[in-house]
Amino acid sequence: MAQLAVDYGSDKVRLLEFDGSGKRLRVLGFAEASLNGAAVTSGEDAEEAAATRDDLAADSIAKAMDEARFADDPSGMAWPAGQTLFREFTLPFTGDEQIEKVVRFESESHIPLDIDDVVIQHQVLRKTRDKSHILAVAVKKDDLLDRFDVLEESSIDPMFVDLDVFALLHALKGTGVAGEQECCLVLCAQDHATSLLFMVKGELYAVRSLRMGAHGIPRQGQTAGGGMDDDIAAARGADFISRLERELRRTLTTLPGVGELQAVHLLGAGSDIPGFEDMLQRVFASAAVAPLNLLERVDHKLSDEDAVRFGPDVGVALGVAYKLAGMDLTETDFRREECAYTRKFDQVKSPLIVLSFVLFLIVALKGIDTFYQLKKVRNEYGTLLTDAREQLNLLVGDNTEARAVWEQLEFGPHQVQAISQAFDRRHNELALQLGRSSKIPPQPSALAVWTELSTLLIEHQDEIGRLTLRKIDIDVGAREPIMRFSGRVIDANRYNDLIDLLNADGLYMGLKMGDLSPAPDGEYHDFGETSVKIDIDELNRRREG
Known part of the structure; x- marks a missing residue:
């Protein structure tokens, strides 16, 4: 049965149709819906501008769905880390039940927002003998509900919403990348944000989301577009690489437990700008820096041209697919409280059908x-x-x-x-x-x-x-x-x-x-x-x- 994974980014919505299970997942198709056309004309107030953007986004997604002829149910969605608030803190105990009881109240003192206006999820990054290091993630409920309204125009009602970096973790685990090195960094550079996943012994050690991206910077072999001068585009690219290098060096000083990296895996179209790999090689001198194409590690029906085109950006959607197929490593879901998924039966519909068939088969064979x-x-x-x-x-x-x-x-x-x-x-x-x-x-x-x-x-x-x-x-x-x-x-x-x-x-x-x-x-x-x-x-x- 075909299912739909949605990577709802800041400037694009990436759609991945797949079938199979977590052990044998097959990508049937991949499509993108651009949100850059959702421009706001001068003179519109904030409410009219938001309505205009949402309408244009809904039209773009619906068009992509119609052209690709993807199934719209069941589905899951990834939320962009660039529109999320991250906080890390330590709790003086290690019991999962204790952590579950106090993490929301502890997060309230770290998150500068009304706790009732956000959905909070957490992840235990690591534990010592008597302490737990917690990553708390907060997403505004209004932002979530707005996205659901946009997707509803295309009959898409995601069963769950996970963070894109957590979805990427599922893709790394599902394809086997996570366990290939003792210590590695997965860097996903998108147009408006850059995500860092530090992996130690196959497990997530730390997450960073940097609000800087490669929007408007030409990729390798491309020239500046949109009327931008090539020199200006090159300067923007150099500035982005310079700022990212400073952030990477600063981040490494805050993570002494990471150790020496053996590999740096590059994802996202932003990692293909001139000078990007050279900068990373300077920062991580002993690590092997190379692009990572997760499509090569799964069965897919994409053409060779589409596989090359979409390969760098398929990671998040692929992770959503693994989670939708049954792999849930983080147990995080932002569809809670007012944003909760209301069609609960759909979550168990497929397993019930399989179970009913198995029971029928047993009774029939016995008969x-x-x-x-x-x-x-x-x-x-x-x-x-x-x-x-x-x-x-x-x-x-x-x-x-x-x-x-x-x-x-x-x-x-x-x-x-x-x-x-x-x-x-x-x-x-x-x-x-x-x-x-x-x-x-x-x-x-x-x-x-x-x-x-x-x-x-x-x-x-x-x-x-x-x-x-x-x-x-x-x-x-x-x-x-x-x-x-x-x-x-x-x-x-x-x-x-x-x-x-x-x-x-x-x-x-x-x-x-x-x-x-x-x-x-x-x-x-x-x-x-x-x-x-x-x-x-x-x-x-x-x-x-």
């Missing part, structure tokens, strides 16, 4: 198995009854009379019992006709033995479980009447229960167990020839009773 087991028992009774009816026909000599014994009864044990009783009645009638006594000693009957055995098994089927008799031989004419049988049971315990059941019945004696071994399919156990002697006197007593 099919039961059907075939019943069919097998029915076939066994059919074979037994066919032989019994033929013998009864021979004994009675009248097919109509013989059929009257069993045809009105339910197929199965009832017909077997009726035929057995018919044999007994005929036997007694013959005894009277001979005139020796009121009856003659009953003749041993294999059918009677089978009737007793099948009745015993049916009465105790819950104890012995599913039983299949592959072969049964009842020899009542031998000097010592004996019954031999082999078959299959669920497990060894059920075979022992069967043996105990026969030993407890006075009809059987001298039982010898057969060999027991697992069946080829591994689910059942086969038992070899099991023999038991028949007490003919006990059998006759039961028949007479």
